[in-house]
Amino acid sequence: xxxxxxxxxxxxxxxxxxxxxxxxxxxxxxxxxxxxxxxxxxxxxxxxxxxxxxxxxxxxxxxxxxxxxxxxxxxxxxxxxxxxxxxxxxxxxxxxxxxxxxxxxxxxxxxxxxxxxxxxxxxxxxxxxxxxxxxxxxxxxxxxxxxxxxxxxxxxxxxxxxxxxxxxxxxxxxxxxxxxxxxxxxxxxxxxxxxxxxxxxxxxxxxxxxxxxxxxxxxxxxxxxxxxxxxxxxxxxxxxxxxxxxxxxxxxxxxxxxxxxxxxxxxxxxxxxxxxxxxxxxxxxxxxxxxxxxxxxxxxxxxxxxxxxxxxxxxxxxxxxxxxxxxxxxxxxxxxxxxxxxxxxxx
Numbered sequence: 638x639x640x641x642x643x644x645x646x647x648x649x650x651x652x653x654x655x656x657x658x659x660x661x662x663x664x665x666x667x668x669x670x671x672x673x674x675x676x677x678x679x680x681x682x683x684x685x686x687x688x689x690x691x692x693x694x695x696x697x698x699x700x701x702x703x704x705x706x707x708x709x710x711x712x713x714x715x716x717x718x719x720x721x722x723x724x725x726x727x728x729x730x731x732x733x734x735x736x737x738x739x740x741x742x743x744x745x746x747x748x749x750x751x752x753x754x755x756x757x758x759x760x761x762x763x764x765x766x767x768x769x770x771x772x773x774x775x776x777x778x779x780x781x782x783x784x785x786x787x788x789x790x791x792x793x794x795x796x797x798x799x800x801x802x803x804x805x806x807x808x809x810x811x812x813x814x815x816x817x818x819x820x821x822x823x824x825x826x827x828x829x830x831x832x833x834x835x836x837x838x839x840x841x842x843x844x845x846x847x848x849x850x851x852x853x854x855x856x857x858x859x860x861x862x863x864x865x866x867x868x869x870x871x872x873x874x875x876x877x878x879x880x881x882x883x884x885x886x887x888x889x890x891x892x893x894x895x896x897x898x899x900x901x902x903x904x905x906x907x908x909x910x911x912x913x914x915x916x917x918x919x920x921x922x923x924x925x926x927x928x929x930x931x932x933x934x935x936x937x938x939x940x941x942x943x944x945x946x947x948x949x950x951x952x953x954x955x956x957x958x959x960x961x962x963x964x965x966x967x968x969x970x971x972x973x974x975x976x977x978x979x980x981x982x983x984x
Contacts, residue, residue, distance in 0.1 A: 638664030653796035657968035737764040740892040742773035795898035803878040804904040816881035821853030826887035833937040902963035906955035925958035
């Protein structure tokens with residue numbers, strides 16, 4: 638089998654899934670991708686049969702020639718923003734499964750409604766199936782005209798085994814640190830997090846710290862109980878998993894957020910905003926963490942205080958529930974889904 642992915646920005650979790658497919662089913666995997674993001678400069682560990690191809694180095698004609706030479710059994714395309722990717726997809730849509738990915742949640746916005754009205758004249762000429770991360774995205778795909786039996790879920794999967802290997806039942810005895818992993822941008826809600834954390838510490842002094850991993854346009858805030866570590870490679874995340882205990886993603890916009898899955902797999906209680914798509918799968922409010930209205934600093938502060946008030950056994954119970962929920966999507970299940978799509982063909 639020959640698999641082609643026409644992708645945007647690569648992340649290590651996709652390679653973990655691709656490598657799992659190769660190990661379980663064999664074949665050749667070609668990942669054509671946009672340049673590595675300078676704010677998330679992942680270093681990738683890949684299987685020998687996994688070929689990474691820089692999209693920037695080939696034009697439309699060369700791209701089509703490359704894919705025709707590969708003669709794939711399956712093509713996946715990240716959305717419909719890259720017109721050269723669409724050109725390739727249209728040439729194969731009547732021959733093999735050509736699958737579109739989308740992670741935007743269905744919000745019934747005017748833009749989404751317009752896309753739904755015209756998709757049968759556009760998207761359905763390029764793609765014969767959709768592969769999405771969760772329920773809201775599945776709803777969007779249905780509005781775009783894809784049949785229910787041609788919409789597949791669970792596209793984004795954390796490298797579950799890698800993160801679960803760091804689970805420790807003793808971490809809640811002495812480790813009192815919240816963790817944020819993500820870019821430093823307004824839409825990630827990081828300033829909301831800093832404000833809520835600082836306000837709570839002023840009102841309710843406690844031992845907890847906040848550790849933040851990432852880079853971006855917002856300058857790191859200076860505070861004695863907030864530490865910044867910049868971008869960290871997934872392979873180096875073990876130390877931070879061991880030295881922190883509760884994960885927070887306060888985004889004002891977050892279609893999915895694989896990082897939530899990663900830290901659920903690592904046994905972390907979670908605090909997520911209402912805009913975090915992955916919370917639908919990996920956060921059960923009150924059972925393994927807390928959900929708050931995006932942008933509401935007062936609600937976020939209350940969630941942080943609830944965590945601080947819990948004892949070691951209560952935090953451990955939450956962490957165990959996170960590990961359980963993390964099994965909903967795995968690289969193994971991802972590989973099985975890909976194989977099932979290939980077997981269905983382009984009908």
